[in-house]
Structures are given as C-alpha cells and as structure tokens.
C-alpha cells in the first residue's frame with residue numbers, strides 16, 4: 040500500500056452527471072422536482088421524490104434500471120483501477136446516497152476498489168420504497184459549518200480521514216466538482232493535492248482566492264484529463280517517497296559512520 044489516499048466526489052466526478060437529476064429526469068419527474076425544490080433542502084426533497092415515484096407506481100427495479108445507464112467517461116474506470124493497482128487507498132465522499140452509488144458501482148464492477156463510501160444513507164424500506172436520509176441528522180444538531188448544506192459537511196469527513204491517517208504520514212489527493220467540495224479543499228494540508236474540475240463550482244470558488252488553499256491545485260476537465268493528472272500525481276508522490284527513503288537511508292549511514300568515528304580509537308587499558 041502506498042502512502043496515498045485518493046478521495047473521490049461521486050456526481051460529476053466519477054459519473055458525468057448528477058445521479059439525483061439523472062433518476063428524476065429519466066423517470067419523468069423533472070417538473071414536480073423543480074416545483075418542490077424551492078420549498079425544502081435538496082436531501083429532504085430526494086426522499087420526498089422517492090415517495091412520489093413509489094406512489095406513482097415506479098418500482099425499485101425502475102430506479103435501478105435507469106441508474107445502470109448513467110453516463111460515465113470511458114477513462115474513469117481505468118483511472119480508478121490504475122490508482123488502486125499502484126497501491127492507493129480509494130474512498131468516496133458524496134452528497135448523493137448509498138443506494139444510488141452502490142447500485143452504480145456494483146453494476147460497473149468497481150465497488151471493491153473503494154475502502155470507504157461516506158454518503159447519505161439510502162435503503163429500500165418494507166414497502167419497497169427508497170428512503171434517503173441525511174448524513175448528519177440536522178434535526179438533532181447542526182454540524183456547524185456555514186459553507187456546507189445542512190445534511191452533509193464534507194470538510195468534517197476529511198477531518199476524520201486526516202485523523203485516521205495522521206500516524207502514517209499519508210497524503211490526500213481530493214477530486215471534486217461541486218460547491219460542497221470547497222469546504223474539504225480548505226482542510227487539505229501543504230503536502231496534499233486538490234483536483235478541482237475546471238469551470239465547475241468548486242473551481243470558481245477556488246479561483247476567487249487560491250491563496251487560502253494549502254494543497255497543490257491541479258485542475259481537470261474530463262475523464263481523460265482526470266486519468267492523466269491523477270496518475271501523474273501518484274507517480275510524482277511515489278518518486279518523492281522513494282527519494283525521501285534514500286535520503287533518510289543516507290542519513291542513517293552517515294550517522295552510523297560518525298558514531299563509529301566518535302568511538303575511542305584505543306580501548307582504555309584496565310589498571
């Protein structure tokens with residue numbers, strides 16, 4: 040395992056559209072969705088829309104069927120497989136939901152490449168209706184971050200990932216497109232990498248004042264560039280890691296030589 044954790048956003052990063060909009064549009068519920076959007080938070084609206092789909096006779100199989108046709112750039116899966124083969128720990132942080140993400144990843148045969156999926160819970164209830172719940176239960180307590188939507192602060196999730204890897208000196212590469220990916224980008228450290236999708240909301244937010252981002256910024260436009268930039272960064276970090284190992288090895292050798300030199304040349308003669 041390399042010393043790299045790659046954190047992927049899901050919608051418009053791994054898949055090329057918003058999975059929520061894809062399901063609503065493909066099943067013909069766009070108008071109702073647009074009418075309700077001004078009245079409630081996005082995450083609560085998705086739960087409500089799943090109820091609407093169910094009461095209009097749309098089944099879980101209908102939802103799964105449209106999820107299996109979601110558009111994806113052809114270089115994204117090879118990029119994920121290559122990063123995994125190079126020993127990176129791959130994780131997902133997404134404001135979509137577990138049911139959509141797992142259905143898509145299982146269909147694509149890439150679920151097992153990810154060690155962790157952090158997203159809103161999504162499950163089929165006893166009536167065969169999909170429930171979508173908030174990642175943070177904002178009715179109990181607010182997560183306290185003003186940059187993020189009430190149901191999910193991706194920055195808090197990055198904090199937790201950083202804590203879990205802090206002993207191991209690992210570095211993070213974060214890929215994302217949306218405004219929800221701005222908060223985590225502010226929490227990355229000097230040795231980390233931010234890969235914002237060019238001309239998407241997180242890119243525009245970063246461009247307003249790039250100096251507040253401590254991580255190195257590397258943009259990408261589509262799946263092909265995502266693959267090129269990601270593999271370039273992994274390669275660059277691996278070379279740096281090797282150089283660091285060699286230099287610390289040299290230091291050890293120098294240390295042991297000087298330790299030998301400082302030893303008394305002649306053993307003291309016992310009286």
Ligand SMILES: Cc1ncc(C[n+]2csc(CCOP(=O)(O)O)c2C)c(N)n1
Nearest residue numbers: 048049050057059081132133134135217
């Ligand atoms: C202006 C505006 N209104 C509402 C939303 C909400 N929204 C749209 S798609 C999506 C899922 C993102 O998943 P992922 O985190 O995987 O990209 C969410 C939460 C938005 N992004 N922008």
Ligand SMILES: [Mg+2]
Nearest residue numbers: 048050051217
């Ligand atoms: Mg996204």
